[in-house]
Amino acid sequence: MDKTDSIFFLELRQVNKTFNLPSGEVTALDHISLTINKGELVALVGPSGSGKTTLLNIIGALDRPSKGEVILEGKRIDMLSEEALVIFRREKFSFIFQDAKPLRMLNVLENTLLPFNFFKPKNRNGNIKSEGIDIIKSLGLGHRLYHMPSQLSGGEIQRVAIARALITHPAMILADEPTANLDRNNRLFVIDTFRKLSKEKGIAIVFSTHDLEIANKADRIVHLKDGVFLKDEAVCCIPCPE
Amino acid sequence: MELIVLAIKDILRRKGKSLYLLLAIVIPVAILSTILLTFDNADSSLSDLASKFGFTLIVQPKNVRVDKINQIGVNTSEYIPEGVIGEVEKVIREIITNPQDKIITIVRFYKEDDILTGKSNISSVVAGVDFKTELEAKPSWALTSGRWPKSEREAVLGGTYAGSRKISLDNTITIGGSEFTVVGILQNYNSSEDYMIFAPFAEVQKLFNKAGFVSVINIQNVSLDKDKKLLRTAIENINKNIPNITALSPQQFSTMKYALLKKALKFLIAIVTATIAVSIFSIFNIVTSVLYSRVKEIGLLKSVGASRSQLLLIFLSEYLTIGLIGGIIGYSAGLLMTYLLDFFLLNLGAGIRINLLYFLSALLVGIFCSFIASFYPTHRLSKIKITESFRTQWGG
Numbered sequence: 255m256d257k258t259d260s261i262f263f264l265e266l267r268q269v270n271k272t273f274n275l276p277s278g279e280v281t282a283l284d285h286i287s288l289t290i291n292k293g294e295l296v297a298l299v300g301p302s303g304s305g306k307t308t309l310l311n312i313i314g315a316l317d318r319p320s321k322g323e324v325i326l327e328g329k330r331i332d333m334l335s336e337e338a339l340v341i342f343r344r345e346k347f348s349f350i351f352q353d354a355k356p357l358r359m360l361n362v363l364e365n366t367l368l369p370f371n372f373f374k375p376k377n378r379n380g381n382i383k384s385e386g387i388d389i390i391k392s393l394g395l396g397h398r399l400y401h402m403p404s405q406l407s408g409g410e411i412q413r414v415a416i417a418r419a420l421i422t423h424p425a426m427i428l429a430d431e432p433t434a435n436l437d438r439n440n441r442l443f444v445i446d447t448f449r450k451l452s453k454e455k456g457i458a459i460v461f462s463t464h465d466l467e468i469a470n471k472a473d474r475i476v477h478l479k480d481g482v483f484l485k486d487e488a489v490c491c492i493p494c495p496e
Numbered sequence: 497m498e499l500i501v502l503a504i505k506d507i508l509r510r511k512g513k514s515l516y517l518l519l520a521i522v523i524p525v526a527i528l529s530t531i532l533l534t535f536d537n538a539d540s541s542l543s544d545l546a547s548k549f550g551f552t553l554i555v556q557p558k559n560v561r562v563d564k565i566n567q568i569g570v571n572t573s574e575y576i577p578e579g580v581i582g583e584v585e586k587v588i589r590e591i592i593t594n595p596q597d598k599i600i601t602i603v604r605f606y607k608e609d610d611i612l613t614g615k616s617n618i619s620s621v622v623a624g625v626d627f628k629t630e631l632e633a634k635p636s637w638a639l640t641s642g643r644w645p646k647s648e649r650e651a652v653l654g655g656t657y658a659g660s661r662k663i664s665l666d667n668t669i670t671i672g673g674s675e676f677t678v679v680g681i682l683q684n685y686n687s688s689e690d691y692m693i694f695a696p697f698a699e700v701q702k703l704f705n706k707a708g709f710v711s712v713i714n715i716q717n718v719s720l721d722k723d724k725k726l727l728r729t730a731i732e733n734i735n736k737n738i739p740n741i742t743a744l745s746p747q748q749f750s751t752m753k754y755a756l757l758k759k760a761l762k763f764l765i766a767i768v769t770a771t772i773a774v775s776i777f778s779i780f781n782i783v784t785s786v787l788y789s790r791v792k793e794i795g796l797l798k799s800v801g802a803s804r805s806q807l808l809l810i811f812l813s814e815y816l817t818i819g820l821i822g823g824i825i826g827y828s829a830g831l832l833m834t835y836l837l838d839f840f841l842l843n844l845g846a847g848i849r850i851n852l853l854y855f856l857s858a859l860l861v862g863i864f865c866s867f868i869a870s871f872y873p874t875h876r877l878s879k880i881k882i883t884e885s886f887r888t889q890w891g892g
Contacts, residue, residue: 311883316799316881316882316883317881317883337803340798340801340803343799343801344801348800349799349800349882351796351799351886355792355796357793357796358509359502359505359506359508359509360502360505368797368800369800369801371498371499371502371802372499372797372800372801372802372803372806373801418800422800422801430886
């Protein structure tokens with residue numbers, strides 16, 4: 255069964271995350287409860303240090319909460335072993351990072367297919383390589399298939415990261431400041447692509463951003479400040495800056 | 497794409513760092529290979545020499561040990577009574593099946609003494625030899641000039657000895673207070689004989705008041721030559737039945753003669769060990785710095801589904817591949833250095849032979865250095881959490 259065929263539902267219940275630093279204990283997330291549904295495009299906004307990244311890490315099972323529960327499709331994932339989480343992440347999530355540099359020794363196509371060096375896709379019909387080529391073409395990089403990362407612009411590099419995220423057919427994409435270093439055209443391209451993917455393929459996408467213009471393209475905006483949940487609102491209620 | 501291919505692509509991408517790593521492996525492997533190959537070469541050279549002279553077995557005084565062998569490799573202080581010669585021949589005769597098989601016995605008397613050559617006294621080794629028997633046993637023994645001695649007060653000099661002391665034919669040298677005329681200069685054989693004075697056997701014994709004693713008994717016998725098992729039995733029986741002597745094969749003899757060099761080998765191996773330790777430390781530092789510069793890459797690989805064991809496989813494959821290549825290059829460099837060392841300095845002349853055991857040892861040392869040095873940083877960095885590796889990137 256394709257990952258996106260399952261009914262995806264992620265829930266965070268009263269999640270706390272504290273870090274023990276030499277200066278003392280720091281609370282990064284304080285009693286956060288949140289649900290994310292299949293095909294939703296969710297923007298996390300807030301100032302630096304508000305806990306956006308920590309929240310993304312916990313949603314994506316990259317980190318464990320200090321307290322609270324993370325439930326995916328009815329199953330607690332915060333209790334899974336590290337080995338189980340590796341398999342779980344492969345099956346459910348893709349990540350896009352702010353400065354997501356592809357591996358320098360691989361070309362665009364090889365970078366896109368990188369995940370399959372580590373696991374074989376389950377129940378996938380068709381040629382993975384030709385699917386990779388199709389994804390790259392759909393992101394406007396058809397002419398860059400065999401180019402090395404050093405030959406690409408910042409916007410093109412981010413598209414490679416999106417292609418790599420899509421090739422595994424994830425149920426959810428988590429993106430941390432995916433548009434931070436891009437010009438306006440590329441920022442809009444990325445967010446439009448996210449929107450299209452969430453609506454057409456049913457992929458839940460959660461991304462963090464400081465950019466309200468980008469955030470306004472999401473279905474929901476979750477506001478955080480100092481690790482505290484401020485508000486969770488549908489975008490239709492927020493006036494668009496434009 | 498396989499994980500190994502990923503590893504190799506990464507080696508090719510980091511050419512500079514990979515070359516540093518390669519160098520850190522090549523140097524100790526090359527030094528180790530040079531030492532081993534040179535000693536192997538020296539051993540082969542000596543064995544070749546022994547077999548060229550056709551000795552089947554050598555009998556010498558029992559208490560001749562490494563410390564009693566002088567710098568050119570002969571015993572000049574311990575002697576065997578001449579009566580032993582007959583006993584040795586008797587033991588051999590009992591073992592060999594063919595009664596017609598001839599036993600040729602060549603005896604020598606060695607003494608180190610101050611020899612007056614011209615106006616200076618120089619400590620030299622005098623060999624008392626029976627020229628007729630020696631020439632029968634060693635047809636390859638030849639002079640570059642002059643003739644073989646015909647009278648008691650005539651001598652032949654080793655080529656290097658004559659050349660270094662500028663002694664020529666018809667010069668006079670004084671051995672044990674008696675004057676000898678130099679009548680011949682020997683060809684050089686890259687052996688201890690090149691540094692000796694040869695004079696008639698009985699005369700030398702008499703001059704040094706050792707009549708009835710010999711330094712070494714060399715035996716030639718076809719049956720023992722052909723059958724190594726029989727040779728071993730002969731050696732065992734001689735050593736068991738005749739007191740105060742030691743019988744050896746030429747191979748054993750050469751090993752003993754090179755025991756001093758083997759002590760040097762131990763010292764050199766200690767140096768190589770130190771070089772390997774320095775190399776491991778250097779590799780450790782390079783690998784650690786490379787891996788720390790790859791922390792984000794590790795995070796990326798983990799985020800796309802790489803498990804810890806897969807990361808270990810990628811990184812260790814990279815470093816073990818470099819270790820393997822370093823072993824091959826190091827061994828090749830060792831072969832070249834051995835050749836150059838022999839050509840310009842040692843002149844052992846045995847020819848450089850590729851030794852499979854040493855080749856495999858070189859590969860193992862390369863891989864070992866690489867593995868030992870890279871395992872800990874690789875193991876440690878593969879444990880890094882994705883969130884830690886992207887801490888600088890995930891800024892919010």
